[in-house]
Amino acid sequence: MNYSTIKKTAIAASLVAALGYAENAQAQAQVFGGRSQYRTWSIGVQGGITTPNVLIGGQNAFGQQVGYFQNKVGEYYGLTVRKQFSHLFGLEVEANRGSIKTFNSDLASFEAGSGANGAGTARSAKTSVNWAASLNGVFQLGTIDFMRRENAINFYAKVGLGAMAFNPVQYANNDFTGAEVYNNKGKWGEEIFGDRERVGNRDYRLGMYVPVGVGVKFKLSEVVALNLGYTMNFTDDGLLYGNSAKSQYNQRFGNLYGGLEFTLGSKDKENLTFANPVANLYDELKDPSLRNEVEALKQRVSTLEGAVAILGTDTDGDGVSDRFDKCPNTPAGTVVDGSGCPILFPEAVVVEQAKAEKFSAIQFEFDSSVLKTSSYAELDRLAKDLRASNSSVLLNGYASSEGSAEYNVTLSQDRANAVKQYLVNAGVAASKITTKGYGDADPVASNATEAGRVQNRRVEIKL
Template sequence: MNYSTIKKAVACSLVASLGVAGAVNAQDAKVFGGRSQYRTWSIGINGGITSPNVLVGGSNAFGNKVGFFEAPVREYYGINIRKQFSSWFGLQVDANRGRIFTHNSEPFATVNAWDGNTYQSAETSVQYAVSLNGVFQLATIDFLRRENAVNFYATAGYGLIAFNPVMYANNDGTGASWDNKGNWGESATDRELQGDRDFKREAYIPVGLGLKFKLSDRVALDLGYTMNFVDTKTLFGPVANRTANDKFSYTHAGLEFSLGKKEKQDLTWANPVATLYDELKDPALRGEVEALKQRVGALEATVDALSKDSDGDGVSDKFDKCPNTPAGTQVDGSGCPINFPEPPKAEVSLGSYSNIQFEFDSSVLKTSSYAVLDQVASDLKASGATITLEGNASSEGPAEYNKQLSIDRANSVKNYLVNAGVAASQLQVVGNGEDKPVASNATEAGRILNRNVQFVK
């Protein structure tokens, strides 16, 4: 594969990925809350082995006459830092160093170095290999789980490698050798101007695949394979008659550590469609949905009732305080004849209403309270009576906090009743805090009963 073509393709892919990632992130910010709700930085360490062969084929400087799985290996290691931009794309800086070894299984007198000698093996020392890589997560969404535990990924990047090859006469790295360390440069003048040139520096393109396993909320196991295409024919020495650039592969295992606040989720493992499963996964939410469906049904029935006017006086039965008015009678807004005294307001019996209970440290209404609240709303609208909503709390926590919590609970009940059509002037809110328990605060059963709102005349 032509190196120039690879370089252009990788550069275009990185630019396009950054643009698409920006668009996706804008959508994520709108729908899911943006990257600020996640941990997006990670650091990793890795180690493994190099081989002078790559999966896509091609030859190395020594003819590649050794089988792929017979190729000699050497140690290689490094670190990386990654910024995750979305659930499927991130940018990663990799820094590695180590050695690469290659040899031919047979002597090859036809392959000569520029000094006129023949060589059968070479070992290249890599001082550093630094690259910027796009990381594409290929299996971010798991439709069976809310959060992934295994991620497949691919990488492509561009970097700079500094290396020094030493060629040997024998295939095991022994015998007469050629070593250009300290003399790299186009000419003696270049070397003099640039100082000691122990390593040759060239651009390279890393392309890889990998698999990550989530070990904990902070740590992941990283297994990967990277093919490195170097922009030179001298990675293993200045061998004559080379027609293709050199390449090598790196197989590694490593650990990745997520950085950031503990309470945030790691974006690497976030499933952007997880919210689609909430109704299937959470029984409590299913109950809430069913309660809301019943509430909608009740509202539809109320709308039907509001449109019914049995006596035809222009006031619906729901609000008609003088039903069965004779046809043609002029009525006021209550459906009663003009100058006809309104009937006295009925008294509301509060003894039949059960207290509205709340969870610990919560002022959110339970769906189980809706039926009682709907009955209270109906009675208050019919009677026009005024009542007091007394909020209460159990004895856990500071008294001042419990005082405010009891007020919040009473206001939650008031808001529900007002939304159901009760005039706000008919409702008075009082917060007792923990001062008026209905049961002993010494037991959990008693404390549960004390988290309530009571209806008082």
């Protein structure tokens, strides 16, 4: 596979993948609670070495015969800034600088082009990379783990597009310190207009490159990870190692690196880079509040099944179907209106109000606003009455004396709101329900004993 094919394939793949992941990243993160519950920004520092070739092979323009060019190690270091969009994908800005080195083991195999010191035979070359910067798509390869709840090792692949400023220098010897046979520093950017020539004045040549790499991260703590990787860099330039007989071939180089990555944000939040969606799903399914909601739904289904069974029947025999009867259980022989309610004189109205049905207080566990399943029957009865009579209800929440006064007021309000939510789910209009939290005020029993405190953890119902 030649460079042009690799370049086009890498760019196309990176753009398609980045667009696809960016489009779905929000949806992916929302499945497991949204990105707001994670730390998604990180910075990294790295250092390593460069080689004038890559693992997949290919021609190196510095030389004409295979085997004549020997790898030399150059230094390479830089930093990264990454934004993780989901447990699968992130975007990274990477910046590096350093050098790339190589030398020719056959002195006669290479003739350098014109440079600072004229034409001559080059024995070695050193390319100084003043800066190289790229935007990379980073694809997490090992985030889903069915065996462990937390990932400590994460494999990744990356591909991107970048620009670099470099200057190659060719030498007549192998130690990169002898006579220079090629150095165009200060002359890059030369242009010719007809018979006029403008001499360039730049120290570095600008070029594009495509980084393609793989790596692995080891989680050292909730903040720090060890990052090891290898990147193949495919340039669009034949002068990466200076002028030569093969300068028409676009050049490449590899870099092997290691470094540390630091995740930014609150330590109370999980690092999205190492998040395991399977563990998150397990946690959500085991959430006690979710189980309570499931139990409440079961009770609601049971209630609805019973309501369907009696739909259209006239239980009290007053001539009005229960479906439309606003006053069920009317005593036999009572004169009712079209809604099934008794037609009463004012004195009779007073009597009916005096006989209004009372409802028991709803009890709660210590430091909890979750409804007990034992309260569902009473709440269903209350909901049925409120729907039938279209009455309003006041829910007063209370707490025992444990905890601060401020905390108890909040807890008692949460308890009243829990009862309200159940009634709303049962078909009672929210506008008919008023809630108020009174904390540990107005105890119905002594807070000196546990038995008394149990009675004080309640919501009272006032029609």
